[in-house]
Amino acid sequence: MTLRAGLSLLSPAGRNARLQIFIWHRVLQDPDPMIPGEMHAAMFAQILKWLRRWFNVLPLEAAVAQLAAGTLPARAAAITFDDGYADNLTVAAPLLRSAGLPATFFVASGYLDGGRMWNDGLIEAVRRSPLDVLDTTQWGRFELNGPAQRGSVALQLIDKIKYLEPAAREAAVAEVARAAGSTLPTDLMMTSRQVAELHRQGFTIGAHTVSHPILARISLSAAADEIANGRAALEQITGAPVTLFAYPNGKPGRDYLAEHVALVRKQGFAAAVSTAWGASGPGADVFQLRRFSPWDTTRLRYGLRLARNLLRPEGEPLV
Structure with missing residues (x-):
């Protein structure tokens, strides 16, 4: 059986479909000798080729709507990035456009224009x-x-x-x-103009708070402001509604709690993503969607780890 056929069995079309959401942060132009596991352009280009063959990659909001309606295609997937790094535009976006694949970029608005995570x-x-x-x-x-x-x-x-x-x-x-004795850089994150350019190119911009706090470690009112103000800043930059949210760090029960899920829902977002591993199946909480990207660098290992991820039980709501 081919990997594609196996993935079709694990992620069928329709009511029993499972949505695989990929998560990345940076795509460097060249490998980093200090952090060898950091994604770089050559590796990302190769992964996109695999994803084009194995999955039906959809815009995230459309995929969420189809998941809720029970109309997802087999091997449904979406691509996401967190934080708002400048290389999302300069390195990742050209590779995504070349592959013809959509993606959502979750941006922490407070780090734009010279800020730094x-x-x-x-x-x-x-x-x-x-x-x-x-x-x-x-x-x-x-x-x-x-x-x-x-x-x-x-x-x-x-x-x-x-x-x-x-x-x-x-x-x-x-x-x-x-x-x-170090001078720190001020060009790692996107500028407001670069965020607007990503939007102009047809990519989706999602909210990721202002300052990327651990929501569970700040007051609920401060969390509400972080979520709302981050979204408002991005809507001002893009001139378009921002309907998707990513929890900073994203571990349920540790980084965000049930009250934060309620905040996101109350503020009118269409969906939100965590960093809990797995794929989201029938009845999934669309305000706690799971995400996972393998770290392997060979085709077989990458595909097998994706298959194992699709085998993870959906289970109860995360928080």
């Missing part, structure tokens, strides 16, 4: 450090011998700092950058 601040502080040893006041002392070790240090720092309150998190990044 906190985790990238840590990565770039370590990458750009001229030092052989990074000695921070609070987060430890690390040797910086070569790209692989620098990548490991950056990931360790991300784990230590991820769940701080937003202000404390930014202060921690600034502390690490000072200790590293």
Whole structure:
């Protein structure tokens, strides 16, 4: 049996269909020696070829409507990106257009026009450090011998700092950058004009809050403002309704809770996506859609991991 035929059995058309939603963040022009697992153009182009052969890739909002109506085609899929990196426009979008595939880009509006995600601040502080040893006041002392070790240090720092309150998190990044002797970049995220250009090219823009907070770690009123204001900023930029939302970090029960799902529904979004693995089947909560992308680099392993993902039980609502 071919992979395509197997995927058809696992994701049939109609009432028993399952929607596979892919998630990416960045697509670099070239491989990153410090973080080898980061997606790059050559690998992404190859994956898009596989997806064109194996799946019926739909715009996400259309796929959600068809899932609810029971009219999805076999092997239904959608492509999404989170955060709003500049390479989404400069690298990913041309490859998607060449492959003829739609995608949705979930953008954290507060990082546009020179902002920077906190985790990238840590990565770039370590990458750009001229030092052989990074000695921070609070987060430890690390040797910086070569790209692989620098990548490991950056990931360790991300784990230590991820769940701080937003202000404390930014202060921690600034502390690490000072200790590293690094000047941080201001061009990693899209500008407002680049977001508008993505929209002009026919891609969907979705909301991802303003400052990418862990919603479960802030007040409900602050969460409501983050969700609403992020959406309003993107609608101002694109001149079009923003109907889709992605929870920051997106782990149900840890990063967002039932009250945040209720907020998104109350604010009139059509659907929202999490980062819970699996595919969404009949009766799925369209405000907690599952997403998954394999990390394998060979065709067979990539396809088999997708098949395993489609075998995951849908189960009860996530939160």
